[in-house]
Amino acid sequence: xxxxxxxxxxxxxxxxxxxxxxxxxxxxxxxxxxxxxxxxxxxxxxxxxxxxxxxxxxxxxxxxxxxxxxxxxxxxxxxxxxxxxxxxxxxxxxxxxxxxxxxxxxxxxxxxxxxxxxxxxxxxxxxxxxxxxxxxxxxxxxxxxxxxxxxxxxxxxxxxxxxxxxxxxxxxxxxxxxxxxxxxxxxxxxxxxxxxxxxxxxxxxxxxxxxxxxxxxxxxxxxxxxxxxxxxxxxxxxxxxxxxxxxxxxxxxxxxxxxxxxxxxxxxxxxxxxxxxxxxxxxxxxxxxxxxxxxxxxxxxxxxxxxxxxxxxxxxxxxxxxxxxxxxxxxxxxxxxxxxxxxxxxxxxxxxxxxxxxxxxxxxxxxxxxxxxxxxxxxxxxxxxxxxxxxxxxxxxxxxxxxxxxxxxxxxxxxxxxxxxxxxxxxxxxxxxxxxxxxxxxxxxxxxxxxxxxxxxxxxxxxxxxxxxxxxxxxxxxxxxxxxxxxxxxxxxxxxxxxxxxxxxxxxxxxxxxxxxxxxxxxxxxxxxx
Amino acid sequence: xxxxxxxxxxxxxxxxxxxxxxxxxxxxxxxxxxxxxxxxxxxxxxxxxxxxxxxxxxxxxxxxxxxxxxxxxxxxxxxxxxxxxxxxxxxxxxxxxxxxxxxxxxxxxxxxxxxxxxxxxxxxxxxxxxxxxxxxxxxxxxxxxxxxxxxxxxxxxxxxxxxxxxxxxxxxxxxxxxxxxxxxxxxxxxxxxxxxxxxxxxxxxxxxxxxxxxxxxxxxxxxxxxxxxxxxxxxxxxxxxxxxxxxxxxxxxxxxxxxxxxxxxxxxxxxxxxxxxxxxxxxxxxxxxxxxxxxxxxxxxxxxxxxxxxxxxxxxxxxxxxxxxxxxxxxxxxxxxxxxxxxxxxxxxxxxxxxxxxxxxxxxxxxx
Numbered sequence: 001x002x003x004x005x006x007x008x009x010x011x012x013x014x015x016x017x018x019x020x021x022x023x024x025x026x027x028x029x030x031x032x033x034x035x036x037x038x039x040x041x042x043x044x045x046x047x048x049x050x051x052x053x054x055x056x057x058x059x060x061x062x063x064x065x066x067x068x069x070x071x072x073x074x075x076x077x078x079x080x081x082x083x084x085x086x087x088x089x090x091x092x093x094x095x096x097x098x099x100x101x102x103x104x105x106x107x108x109x110x111x112x113x114x115x116x117x118x119x120x121x122x123x124x125x126x127x128x129x130x131x132x133x134x135x136x137x138x139x140x141x142x143x144x145x146x147x148x149x150x151x152x153x154x155x156x157x158x159x160x161x162x163x164x165x166x167x168x169x170x171x172x173x174x175x176x177x178x179x180x181x182x183x184x185x186x187x188x189x190x191x192x193x194x195x196x197x198x199x200x201x202x203x204x205x206x207x208x209x210x211x212x213x214x215x216x217x218x219x220x221x222x223x224x225x226x227x228x229x230x231x232x233x234x235x236x237x238x239x240x241x242x243x244x245x246x247x248x249x250x251x252x253x254x255x256x257x258x259x260x261x262x263x264x265x266x267x268x269x270x271x272x273x274x275x276x277x278x279x280x281x282x283x284x285x286x287x288x289x290x291x292x293x294x295x296x297x298x299x300x301x302x303x304x305x306x307x308x309x310x311x312x313x314x315x316x317x318x319x320x321x322x323x324x325x326x327x328x329x330x331x332x333x334x335x336x337x338x339x340x341x342x343x344x345x346x347x348x349x350x351x352x353x354x355x356x357x358x359x360x361x362x363x364x365x366x367x368x369x370x371x372x373x374x375x376x377x378x379x380x381x382x383x384x385x386x387x388x389x390x391x392x393x394x395x396x397x398x399x400x401x402x403x404x405x406x407x408x409x410x411x412x413x414x415x416x417x418x419x420x421x422x423x424x425x426x427x428x429x430x431x432x433x434x435x436x437x438x439x440x441x442x443x444x445x446x447x448x449x450x451x452x453x454x455x456x457x458x459x460x461x462x463x464x465x466x467x468x469x470x471x472x473x474x475x476x477x478x479x480x481x482x483x484x485x486x487x488x489x490x491x492x493x494x495x496x497x498x499x500x501x502x503x504x505x506x507x508x509x510x511x512x513x514x515x516x517x518x519x520x521x522x523x524x525x526x527x528x529x530x
Numbered sequence: 531x532x533x534x535x536x537x538x539x540x541x542x543x544x545x546x547x548x549x550x551x552x553x554x555x556x557x558x559x560x561x562x563x564x565x566x567x568x569x570x571x572x573x574x575x576x577x578x579x580x581x582x583x584x585x586x587x588x589x590x591x592x593x594x595x596x597x598x599x600x601x602x603x604x605x606x607x608x609x610x611x612x613x614x615x616x617x618x619x620x621x622x623x624x625x626x627x628x629x630x631x632x633x634x635x636x637x638x639x640x641x642x643x644x645x646x647x648x649x650x651x652x653x654x655x656x657x658x659x660x661x662x663x664x665x666x667x668x669x670x671x672x673x674x675x676x677x678x679x680x681x682x683x684x685x686x687x688x689x690x691x692x693x694x695x696x697x698x699x700x701x702x703x704x705x706x707x708x709x710x711x712x713x714x715x716x717x718x719x720x721x722x723x724x725x726x727x728x729x730x731x732x733x734x735x736x737x738x739x740x741x742x743x744x745x746x747x748x749x750x751x752x753x754x755x756x757x758x759x760x761x762x763x764x765x766x767x768x769x770x771x772x773x774x775x776x777x778x779x780x781x782x783x784x785x786x787x788x789x790x791x792x793x794x795x796x797x798x799x800x801x802x803x804x805x806x807x808x809x810x811x812x813x814x815x816x817x818x819x820x821x822x823x824x825x826x827x828x829x830x831x832x833x834x835x836x837x838x839x840x841x842x843x844x845x846x847x848x849x850x851x852x853x854x855x856x857x858x859x860x861x862x863x864x865x866x867x868x869x870x871x872x873x874x875x876x877x878x879x880x881x882x883x884x885x886x887x888x889x890x891x892x893x894x895x896x897x898x
Contacts, residue, residue, distance in 0.1 A: 316766045338769030347767075354761040360541060361760070368753055369768040382748040409541075 015078030017042045017170055017201040018063065023072030025058050032058040034225045035072070040170065045192065045202045047212040047233060050222035051245055051444040056205050059222070060172050063203070064096045065089040087118060095163030096172040101155050105148040109158050112147060116162050133164045137191045152301055153184035160191065170201045177211060181301055182472070182505035189215050207245070207445075208473070209238040221245055246445050261480075262292030264329075265464035266345070266433035271324040271333075273312055273488075281305035281488045283312065288483055288493060290433065290464040295455065297479030297496070298468040301508050305488035306437065306468050307350070313435045313466065314347035315340040328432055342373055344432030348422055350441065350468075352415065356422045359411030363403060364392040366410050367425055374429045391428075392421075399424035399454070416443040423451050427458050434458060437468040452478050472504065484508055535876040545874045550820050550827070553866035554580075554834060560866075561859050565851060575849045579841035579859060589844070591727040593836045595798060596810075598731030599624070599790035601832035603814035605735070605742045606786030608823045610779040612746070614759040617780055619665065619680030620787040621811025622687035623658035627788025628795040629691060630657025632710055632802045635717040636699055646716045651792055658788015659781045661687065666780040670773040676780070688807060695802055709803035719797045731793040735829070738786075742825035755779060787811055813839075816864040835860060 018040040025033040033055045040046045050056045061067040063074070065083035073080055076092055083089050089096075103112050114126055121129070130143050141157045150158075156176060163171055173192070177185045192202055192215065204216055212219055213233045221228045221244045229244050267289035275282040283305055290296045300306060311317040312325070319325050319333030326332065332340050337347070349355045357366045368388050372378060377387045392406035399420045403413055410418055419440070426434060439455065440448035456478055459465050468485075469475050475482060476496055484491040484507035491507045558576045566572030583589040603620045610617045617623075631650040638646050664683060668674035694710075701711040723730050746752040754770040762772055790810065795802055817835050821827030842856025 314767065315769075336769055336771070337767060341769070349763075349767060351763070355763040355767055358757060358761045358764050361756075365753070365756075369757065369764065372750065372753070378750070381750075382744070383750060383753065385748065 014042055016040060016075070017044075017077060018203075019073075019075040019078075020059070020063075021073040021075065023059070023062060023069045023074070025055075025062060025067060026070050030225075032225050033062075033069075036222065036225075036227045038220050038227075040201045040203060042169070042201055043196050043199045044218060045196050045204060045216045047216035047219035048203055048205045048222065049207065049209075049212060049219050049241065049245055051207060051446075054222040054245070055225040056222060057174065058225075060096070060174065060203065060205060063089070063170075064094055064172060090118060090166055090168075093167070093169040094172065095166055095168030095170070097156065097159045097163055097174065097176060099175040101159055103147050103155055103158060105146075107147060108143065109141060109145055109147065109150075110143040112158055113143075113162050113165070117165070129165060130161055133161055137164070137194050139191060151184075152303065153180050153187070156180070156188070164195075168200060170203065171195060172203045172205070174205045175207075176204075177206065177208060181508045182501055185211065209233075209241050212241070213238065242445065261294045262462060264289050265292045265327065266290045266466070267326045268313070269324060269326065271312060271319055273308055273317065273319075276308070281308055283308050284487075284489045286490050288490060290466055292462045292464055293459050294481065295459050295465040295467060295479045296493070297475030297482045298466065298485055298490075299472050299475050299482060299504060299508060300468075300470065300485035302470055304485050306470075306485060308488070309485060310347070310349055310435065310437045310468060313345075314349070315345070338373065341370060341429075345435070346370065346426040346429055346431035346433075347435040348426055348437065348439065350437035352418050352422060353411070357410040357418060360409055362392075362407050362409055363396065363401075363413075363421060364389040364406040366421070367392040367395065367406075371425060371429055392425075395421055395424040395428055398428060400450070416447040419443050420447055420451060423454060427454055430461070431458075431463055433464040433466070435466045435468075438471075439467060439469070440471070440474060448474075472501070472508075532880070534879045535872065536879050537876055541874050542877075546822060549870040549873060550822060550831070550867055553820065553863055553870050556866050556870075557859055557863045560862060565855075570851050571849055575845045575851050575855065578845040578848050579838055579856065581841075582844050583837045583840040589840050591722065591729075592840045593833065594728040594732050595721070596839045597832045597836035598729055598735050599794050599808075599810045600814050600817050600835055601735040601739065601829055602731065602790035602793070603783075603787045603811055604817035604821060604828040604832055605738055605825055606783030607814055607818040608821065608825055608828050609742065609746065609755055610783040611818055612759050612823050613755045613775050613779045615669075615776050615779045615783075616677045617662060617665070617680050617783045618677050618815065619662070619683045619811070620783065620814055621807065621809065622680070622684035623661045623784040623787035624791035624794075624811045625684075625687040625691050625807055626661040627654040627658035627791030628802060628806060629687075629694060629791075630654050630660075630788065631792030631795055632694075632699065632713075633657075635713050636710065638717065639711060639714065642714075642716050644716070647719065647796065650717060650796060651789065654788045654792025654795075655785040656788065658791060659785040661788070662780040662784020663777075666777045669776055669780075676776070680780075684811070691802065691806065692804065695804060699802070701801070707803070710801045712801045713796060717796065718800060719793065721797060729793075729797050731790070731797060734789075734793065735832070739825045739829045746825060751778070787814075813860060816860055816867075819864060820867050835863075838863075 016039045020036060020038040022035045022037055023033055024035055036055070036059060048056050048059065058067060062069050063083070065085045065088050068084070074083060075081065081092065083092065104115070110123065110127055110130065113130060114123070127143055134141055139157050139161065141154060141161065147155065147158070176188060180188065196202055204212070206212055216233050218230060219233045219241065220230050221241065223245060231241070233241065268286050271283060271286040273283035281304060286309070288296065298306070298309070308317070312319060315335055315337040318336065322331035322333040324333040327343055327345055330343065332343060332345070353359050358369070364385070365388070368377060368383055371391055372383055372388070375391050377383050377391070389406040395401065396403055396406065401413070401421045401424065402417045403421070413421065423439060436455070439451050443451065455465055455467070467475065467479060479496050482494045482496050482499065482504070484504060486508060558580060562572035562576045564572070565575045583593050603624060607617060607620060631654040634646070634650040634653045661683060662680065665676040665679040668679050669676045696708045699710045701707070701709050704711070719730050721729055723733060746755065754765060754775055757768055758765040758770055758772060758775045765772065765775070795806065813835055817828055817831045820834065821831035838856050838859050842859070845851045845855055846853060
């Protein structure tokens with residue numbers, strides 16, 4: 001990308017917009033940031049790159065005044081400053097768009113923005129101001145819409161507008177694209193480029209390397225809380241940056257070429273589910289089939305029925321008829337999770353804490369949750385504690401889970417380690433079919449690779465695998481076939497390698513939230529099935 | 531300098547064991563101060579309430595007789611509270627359990643045989659469970675809050691007792707007193723068993739506490755109770771139906787309260803009268819929490835609460851404290867045990883303000 005940005009970014013006579021010198025932050029038991037230095041020039045799009053737990057969030061929280069550094073200096077336009085709270089940060093000209101939005105679903109866009117402002121302005125003035133900002137950056141958003149009717153991309157625009165209203169000279173974006181479709185990502189990048197051209201510096205946090213190459217002028221790479229390197233992403237490859245990020249050579253997923261699939265192991269036929277609650281999604285006539293050894297990816301933007309889909313496959317929600325879900329030829333639609341598990345269907349829901357595992361329970365007890373019958377813990381009607389403990393120990397050892405042992409509580413494990421334990425708990429049960437949601441969510445790259453490899457190996461042993469994920473790259477990396485879930489409906493099954501990202505993006509609902517465009521798109525898709 | 535509560539990585543096992551003891555000790559200290567302040571001999575009152583029932587062996591039968599129903603009811607409540615199914619109406623189930631037992635007695639007045647007592651006990655369990663089935667039905671069918679429905683049914687049970695002992699079941703030879711006919715020898719249990727100062731109910735309570743312990747810690751159902759209270763979504767994922775757990779925990783806790791009621795009537799009362807309701811069903815809530823919702827903890831906590839009942843009476847006669855004294859101490863114990871729970875999950879840290887080393891421009895806006 002060459003743009004007006006470069007002229008400003010290379011203007012070295014002006015002091016840097018933001019400079020961190022030797023910033024250190026310590027939490028009980030962890031050194032989150034160790035002597036980190038960073039320089040952001042005016043009008044520069046600066047990437048902050050690192051794995052989960054590398055210290056990116058801690059660093060920007062100190063810039064935004066949420067945390068105070070234990071040591072080190074923060075300089076703003078060349079002046080040393082202390083930023084005691086976010087209000088002070090905003091006053092300096094620092095804006096931040098968080099990964100998780102804080103919006104009231106039942107209020108309008110305008111009301112949500114008004115609630116987040118430090119100063120009081122009249123509704124009318126505020127609306128005019130919002131429209132001015134929207135126009136200036138070519139953002140599409142209706143201030144009068146109720147938030148619950150908006151897509152995730154539109155919700156993010158609210159947060160961006162909220163930050164832009166303060167005329168920031170540094171905008172921090174924390175993992176902004178994790179919930180966007182490819183088309184929405186492109187729109188976001190347009191906005192950010194315009195902002196940078198106007199002189200606003202952008203600190204862009206991400207671990208998606210191709211985005212950083214497309215968008216950023218400079219990248220600072222953190223690993224384990226320490227500064228590793230500053231580089232020009234245009235001169236690096238995704239692989240070279242990833243290796244800097246992980247500090248090791250990337251392992252490719254090993255999968256035998258030209259694998260043959262066996263017979264159908266798991267299928268849904270016309271599965272429908274009524275909408276539950278105000279913000280639930282109805283499932284509509286879902287049909288698909290997975291063969292032994294096949295990995296089917298389910299792509300889609302969050303909130304399009306993935307949770308409902310998962311729960312009706314795992315048995316937490318029962319189907320209307322037995323033959324809506326078929327496993328190894330047997331109708332199981334009316335069976336609950338225990339009976340489905342007994343027949344060889346294992347599932348891993350998206351949420352680790354409080355759904356797939358219980359934080360206050362030991363790992364052995366968490367093993368009892370799903371493995372008690374399949375792995376033969378039951379003895380004379382009681383759960384044999386030593387067998388449960390031995391199984392948990394086996395999972396810990398096989399999957400290299402960093403835990404003291406089966407008696408550690410699940411809550412004491414890091415997210416990645418707990419995810420490895422949960423995946424291992426299901427995989428070692430040698431299921432006939434495995435349904436997983438977000439298998440590597442919030443897991444560092446090393447662990448994510450191990451989890452994907454374990455899934456591929458399981459499929460290699462003849463298991464039918466269904467992976468629900470919002471991370472399209474992940475799905476394309478290791479799935480055999482792909483479907484897209486949008487507004488509770490599944491697209492047709494596509495073969496990975498034969499389908500383009502643009503097509504998937506369209507199916508994911510690049511126009512989701514805009515009813516008129518949705519109708520047009522739906523008609524288009526029906527007329528020209530991909 | 532500030533005091534901060536920091537979240538622990540794991541709930542502290544030590545604190546879990548220590549906080550009930552701390553709560554009891556703090557209750558003694560605060561109680562002594564309060565009673566001293568309002569003009570009684572505070573330390574003496576505490577001594578009479580907490581220590582005399584232990585040191586004076588002639589008080590032991592009295593302690594044992596009160597501990598038995600408290601432990602029995604609390605065992606059921608431990609299970610319910612673990613599942614976060616809040617049965618506040620054990621008192622009502624206790625009364626209905628006793629009424630069901632008395633009903634069997636009413637119809638077997640002229641019969642003899644060792645089968646009558648077991649039948650009464652079974653009827654008592656069934657009566658308590660039936661009374662708890664009402665909140666279970668309302669909760670699972672209409673999502674009615676079980677705290678309210680179970681509590682309100684206590685007052686219905688009281689009226690039922692009132693009606694029966696003043697009406698249909700009134701003792702014809704009772705000089706018009708509101709009481710049932712005295713139980714016959716075939717309808718009664720001994721007040722002390724096997725030469726010990728302990729009533730049969732206490733032995734049953736000890737036995738059942740072990741059964742409950744095994745069920746809670748090792749059975750599939752016990753796992754479900756623990757998961758459903760801790761993480762309802764995980765329970766569903768693990769194959770437990772929330773409504774099913776509501777039914778089972780309420781029926782079990784109701785059945786245990788009914789068992790306590792019928793044993794109390796058959797052992798101590800020898801008949802039913804308006805003085806039968808004792809508040810054990812409410813006090814057992816305190817027992818369950820003081821015992822950390824653990825069946826064996828409930829045994830210890832049941833004895834502690836029984837001591838305060840007996841000691842409260844001693845203190846009334848010796849130190850002339852009011853009738854409500856034991857209740858005040860019991861309530862204080864519940865409050866302190868719940869409040870000290872914060873230490874299980876958090877640790878206290880004293881934070882000193884850090885001296886700022888570098889001269890820095892203070893950004894406008896309030897400093898922390």
